[in-house]
Structures are given as C-alpha cells and as structure tokens.
Amino acid sequence: MKKLLNNVDQVVEDMLNGMAAAHSTYLRRLQNTTVLVRKQSPVNGKVGIVSGGGSGHEPAHGGFVGKGMLDAAVAGEVFTSPTPDQVFEAIKAVDGGKGVLLVIKNYTGDVMNFEMAAEMAEAEGINVQQVVVNDDVAVEDSSFTSGRRGIAGTVFVHKIAGAAAESGADLDEVKETAEKVIHHVKSMGMSLSPCIVPAAGTPGFELAENEMEIGTGIHGEPGVERTSILSSKETARLLFDKVQDDLHLQKGDRAAVLINGLGSTPLMEQYVFTSDVKEILDEHGIETADVIVGEWMTSLEMAGISLTLLKLTPDLEEKLFAEADTPAMKRFAK
Amino acid sequence: MDKQMAAEWLKRFAETVEKNKEELTKLDQAVGDGDHGINMNRGLQEVLRKMEEVPADSPGGVVKAAAMICISKVGGASGPLYGSALMKIASALGDEEDVEGKQLTKALRDGVDAIKKRGRAEEGEKTMVDVWEPAVQALEQGSSWQELTEIVKKARDNTIDMKATKGRAAYLGDRSIGHLDPGAVSSSYFFLELACVMEESS
Numbered sequence: 001m002k003k004l005l006n007n008v009d010q011v012v013e014d015m016l017n018g019m020a021a022a023h024s025t026y027l028r029r030l031q032n033t034t035v036l037v038r039k040q041s042p043v044n045g046k047v048g049i050v051s052g053g054g055s056g057h058e059p060a061h062g063g064f065v066g067k068g069m070l071d072a073a074v075a076g077e078v079f080t081s082p083t084p085d086q087v088f089e090a091i092k093a094v095d096g097g098k099g100v101l102l103v104i105k106n107y108t109g110d111v112m113n114f115e116m117a118a119e120m121a122e123a124e125g126i127n128v129q130q131v132v133v134n135d136d137v138a139v140e141d142s143s144f145t146s147g148r149r150g151i152a153g154t155v156f157v158h159k160i161a162g163a164a165a166e167s168g169a170d171l172d173e174v175k176e177t178a179e180k181v182i183h184h185v186k187s188m189g190m191s192l193s194p195c196i197v198p199a200a201g202t203p204g205f206e207l208a209e210n211e212m213e214i215g216t217g218i219h220g221e222p223g224v225e226r227t228s229i230l231s232s233k234e235t236a237r238l239l240f241d242k243v244q245d246d247l248h249l250q251k252g253d254r255a256a257v258l259i260n261g262l263g264s265t266p267l268m269e270q271y272v273f274t275s276d277v278k279e280i281l282d283e284h285g286i287e288t289a290d291v292i293v294g295e296w297m298t299s300l301e302m303a304g305i306s307l308t309l310l311k312l313t314p315d316l317e318e319k320l321f322a323e324a325d326t327p328a329m330k331r332f333a334k
Numbered sequence: 335m336d337k338q339m340a341a342e343w344l345k346r347f348a349e350t351v352e353k354n355k356e357e358l359t360k361l362d363q364a365v366g367d368g369d370h371g372i373n374m375n376r377g378l379q380e381v382l383r384k385m386e387e388v389p390a391d392s393p394g395g396v397v398k399a400a401a402m403i404c405i406s407k408v409g410g411a412s413g414p415l416y417g418s419a420l421m422k423i424a425s426a427l428g429d430e431e432d433v434e435g436k437q438l439t440k441a442l443r444d445g446v447d448a449i450k451k452r453g454r455a456e457e458g459e460k461t462m463v464d465v466w467e468p469a470v471q472a473l474e475q476g477s478s479w480q481e482l483t484e485i486v487k488k489a490r491d492n493t494i495d496m497k498a499t500k501g502r503a504a505y506l507g508d509r510s511i512g513h514l515d516p517g518a519v520s521s522s523y524f525f526l527e528l529a530c531v532m533e534e535s536s
Contacts, residue, residue: 009376054409077376080369080409108501109411112452116405116414139505146504199372204363219367221505 001201008198012055012075019062023327026066034075034082035090036062041071047165047174048072048094051103051158052087053110054079056197057218060155060297063328069162070103070326078197078300079219081109087117091126099127099171103157103178105150106134129171131178133157135187135308137246138215138224151218152260152297153185153308156320159329163319181316186243187258189306190223190235191216195263195299214238218262218299218306232269236276239307244284247311251285256292256320258308263298265305270294273305289317296328335433339531340393341385344400346527348378351520361516365503369410370516377408377416394427411453411501412517415462418452419445435532439473446470453500460498460510462517465489469525479529479536486529490514490522 005011012034019036020029027036035052042048051061052074061073071094076082091100100121104114111132118128135153161178169177191213194203204220207213212230215223230238249255257277261270274293281288289312297306312320324331335343351358351374358371381400390396401420404413426441427433433441446466450456457467468489472482491514498510501517 076409077369077373079367080373081411081413083406083409083413085406107411108453109409109413112411112414113409116418140507146500146502149505197368197372200359200363200368202363204368217367217505221367221502222509 001196001198003196003198005198011198012077015055015058016062016075019327026325026327027062030089030093033089034086035072035093036065036075037072037090037093038065038067038070042094042096043071044096045098045168046096047098047169047171048091048096048100049103049158049162049165049174050074050087050090050094050100051154052076052082052090053105053107054081054219056195056300057297059295059328061158064155064158064326066324066326068166068322068324068326068331069158069329078199081107081113084113084116084120087114088120091117091121091128092124095126099129101161101165101171101174101178102128102130103154103161104130104132105154106132106147107149108146111146127171129175131157131175131182133182135182135185136189136217137186137242138188138217149217149221151187151189151308152258152306153187153310155258155296155329156185156256156308156310157181159324160316160319162324163322166322177319180313181310184247184311184313184316185308186247187306187308188239188242189216189218189260189262189304190214190239191220191262191302191304192229193264193303195220195302197300216302216304218297220299220302232272233276236273236280236307240277240280243307243309247309249284249286249309249311252287254287254289254312254317255281256290256310256312256317257281257288258296258310259291259293260297260306260308261295262302262304262306263295264301264303267294270305277307290320335393335438335532336431337389337391337393337396339535340396341389343528343531344381344396345385346531347524348382350523350527351375351378354523358516358520361514361519364513365498365506365510366516367502370412370520373408373410373412374520377404377413380407392427392429392431393433394424394429397427398424412520415449415453415517418448419466422448439470442470442473455500458496459500460493460496460503460515460518461500462515462521464493464496464515465518465521465525479533482529483526486522486525490518493518
C-alpha cells in the first residue's frame with residue numbers, strides 16, 4: 001500500500017481537520033465530533049438537512065455543506081457508517097426549529113445508525129424525517145436483499161432537497177421533494193482497478209490488466225459481471241441501457257446527467273465518456289438540461305466511473321438550477 | 335456469573351477478535367465491504383481500555399459499558415447490532431452482583447431478539463443471527479457450556495452453505511454461497527468465550 005497519510009487510524013480525523021481548514025468560509029467542525037456543519041448553524045426557520053456515511057467518498061459528503069445543499073455532513077471511518085451519537089450531534093447542531101431531514105444512502109449499517117440517531121433526537125423533541133437513496137441499478141431490488149445501494153445519485157438529492165429547504169419549504173415538503181428525486185434518479189458504475197481501505201492495506205478485489213468490472217459498488221463491492229475491457233463508447237452504452245431499463249426516458253424528456261469519477265480516473269477520460277453518453281442521449285431524443293462532470297462521490301483510489309441520470313420535471317429542474325454555494329458544488333442564480 | 339467473570343468474558347472476546355481481525359477482514363472482503371474486523375477491533379479495544387479505567391460493579395454494568403462503546407465506536411452494521419444486543423442483555427441482567435445461568439440465558443434471548451429487530455433479520459439469512467439463535471436456543475433447552483461450544487461451531491460453519499439475503503452479502507446472491515459469514519464468525523467468538531469462562535468457573 002502506497003498512500004500519503006500519517007497514521008491509518010487517524011486518517012478521518014486528519015482529513016476532517018484539512019476540510020475545515022480548506023473550507024473555513026463555508027463550514028466548521030463541531031468540536032470532538034466527526035461532524036462538519038455550515039458555518040452559521042443552525043439556520044433559523046429553515047429545515048436542516050443532514051447526510052453522511054463512511055469516509056473515502058470525498059468530496060461527499062462534507063464538500064456539499066453550504067448554502068443550498070447540506071447543513072451537516074457526518075463522517076464515519078473509511079467505508080463505515082458513522083455512529084448514532086455523531087449523527088445525533090449533527091441533528092442537534094442544525095435544528096433551526098423546523099425539523100431535520102436525514103439523507104441516508106441505502107446500506108444496512110447507515111440505515112441502522114441513522115435510525116438510532118433519529119430515535120435519540122425524537123426523544124429530545126426534535127422533529128426528524130429520513131429518506132433513503134437507492135439509485136444503483138446494478139444490484140437487483142428484491143424483498144430478499146436490503147434493496148438497492150445508494151451511490152452518486154445522492155448528490156442530486158442533496159442539491160434539490162437543499163434548494164427546497166433553502167426556499168423555506170417545511171419538513172414534509174422537503175422530504176417529499178427528496179423522495180421525488182430518489183424516484184427519478186438512477187445510476188450505475190464500473191471499475192478498472194480496485195481501491196485500498198487504509199486500515200486493511202490490501203485491495204478488496206483484483207482486476208487483471210485486460211479486465212473491467214461492471215456494476216461495482218462505491219466500496220468495491222463486487223459488481224454484476226466481469227468482462228474484458230470495453231471502449232468508452234461500449235461502456236457508456238452498457239451503463240446507459242441498464243439505467244434506461246429502469247428510468248424509461250422518452251423522446252423529448254429532459255434529463256440531468258452526472259458523470260462521476262471514482263477516484264483515479266483522469267478528467268480526460270471522464271470527458272471522453274461524457275461525449276459518448278451525450279451521443280447516446282441525443283440518439284434517443286432526450287434533452288440534456290444539465291451535464292455535471294467530475295468527482296462527486298469517489299471510492300478512494302478506484303479507477304472507474306459512474307453514470308447517473310435524473311429525469312427532470314419543471315419543479316425539479318428549477319431547484320437543480322437554484323443557487324448553491326458549497327466547497328464542491330456551486331450554482332449561481334440566473 | 336459475577337462482575338469478574340463478565341469482564342473476563344468480554345476481555346477474551348476482544349482479544350480473540352484482535353487476534354483474528356485480519357481473518358475477519360478477509361472474510362468480509364469476500365462477501366461485503368471488508369471492514370468487519372477493523373471496526374470490531376477498534377470498538378472492543380476501547381471496551382478493554384474502559385474496563386480498566388472504570389471497573390463496573392455488576393455483570394450488567396460491565397455489559398452496559400461495553401454496549402455504549404459499541405454504539406459509539408464501532409460503526410457499520412455491527413456497531414448498532416452488537417450495541418443493541420449488549421444493551422438489552424445489560425438491562426435484563428440489571429444490577430445484581432451475581433447472575434444465575436437461567437437469568438443469563440434470558441438476557442441472551444433479549445439480546446438476539448434485539449439483533450433481529452434492529453437488523454430485520456431472521457434465521458437462515460447468513461448473518462450473525464445464525465449463530466445467536468441456535469446458541470440461545472441450546473441454552474434455553476438446557477445444554478451444557480461444553481455442548482454450547484460444539485453447537486456454536488457448527489452453527490458458524492453452517493453459514494458457509496447459506497445464501498445471504500440480509501446485509502451487504504445479499505447483493506452477491508448465489509455467489510455468497512461458499513463463504514463463512516463474518517458476523518457469524520465474530521458472534522461465534524462471543525459465545526465460545528462465554529462458554530469457556532462459564533466452564534472454567536463451574
């Protein structure tokens with residue numbers, strides 16, 4: 001393992017201090033916690049939005065703390081859900097009197113830890129609601145699994161629910177908006193090389209020089225198939241088809257596209273892939289209202305990419321373009 | 335069981351997890367996200383420190399302190415699952431200084447029920463429940479500590495042939511077959527060390 005760090009046990013701690021130092025105009029770290037909150041928290045009269053999860057997905061989630069997106073991000077250990085006490089601290093810090101929405105990615109651990117935190121907050125009289133993001137179409141949704149995983153589509157939930165909260169909507173409305181995004185957003189990823197959890201020191205899986213894995217999760221969970229390496233065009237088509245199977249975009253529909261580099265995929269390759277995705281969308285007559293390219297929800301040093309499509313309705317589109325000012329995502333009012 | 339035995343049980347549990355954390359990580363890399371050994375070890379090492387700093391004055395107190403640490407230090411799915419189980423066990427043990435076998439069994443029943451409720455899991459889903467449930471059932475049916483050891487090992491190994499339908503391994507579907515479940519393995523340590531401590535004192 002070759003990584004730039006000091007001590008594997010301190011990596012989250014050190015990273016949080018770095019994020020607080022780099023983004024001090026946006027956020028601050030709650031003392032003795034792994035929570036980053038908006039600099040002026042709580043925002044009175046606004047629904048608070050708290051998200052988080054294991055570390056190793058930066059800029060998610062701390063990078064989305066700021067105006068128009070999250071009020072707090074709770075960091076767990078690498079690829080490990082944060083604990084209930086930490087989530088509870090975040091809820092208390094951002095409750096501005098209108099309640100708090102928890103945005104949870106669908107993993108057994110995350111759901112349980114956030115649920116326990118919600119129970120603790122309710123016991124203190126804070127109104128808490130939660131939504132669970134499950135955009136990854138790679139794994140089947142069935143009553144026999146914990147459902148689909150939450151991946152990069154979560155960023156659209158942060159953005160659009162954040163805009164709803166910023167506009168003064170109440171907790172039920174913000175939750176409804178978040179659920180609408182979740183209903184309309186689908187993603188799928190692939191990987192060219194694995195990632196190494198610092199404390200484990202070895203890759204979670206291996207891929208030969210001429211192999212790629214389709215449908216890999218953002219923690220290196222095995223995907224759906226391993227194939228010999230495909231071109232960007234072929235990969236784009238494969239991921240698009242799988243996403244489209246679920247999303248059923250029609251000719252004339254408007255969509256937002258999020259291309260997400262998983263950690264060590266150069267922007268050059270991300271743009272190559274973006275061009276291929278755009279071509280496919282054009283072929284289908286789907287109007288691309290927005291194309292966002294970059295690293296939004298990474299998987300340490302994994303090489304690979306994920307494709308997220310969000311089917312837009314006029315209200316979702318309006319909120320997607322609403323003003324946001326966070327370290328990782330900025331939107332200026334038109 | 336008195337407070338020394340309770341402390342000895344959890345101490346040995348922590349030591350066994352530490353000794354096998356790489357094995358647990360390897361098992362979890364095969365079917366999950368590879369953090370089970372790391373998370374359990376981080377939490378249980380903290381339990382060891384806490385037990386030395388602030389010794390509790392009853393078995394229930396020992397378990398309760400461990401529960402709080404699991405909830406706040408372990409994370410992942412195992413934190414809330416072990417945390418919820420230990421919390422219920424602690425409540426059932428109360429603050430009595432010496433706990434009878436029957437009461438301990440009843441407390442462990444509350445523990446496994448807490449795991450099932452928190453994880454929405456039943457037996458046969460390739461999870462820690464597949465060790466907890468047969469272990470507690472055996473105690474309820476009057477098995478000796480010696481017999482418990484065999485039952486727990488067998489229950490642990492039975493998870494190899496199971497297909498996961500809960501937890502992260504469930505995404506693998508049929509490909510989860512052929513692997514030991516990491517949560518079942520750490521749970522086997524929990525019961526094996528309990529049996530060992532109880533056996534030695536009898």
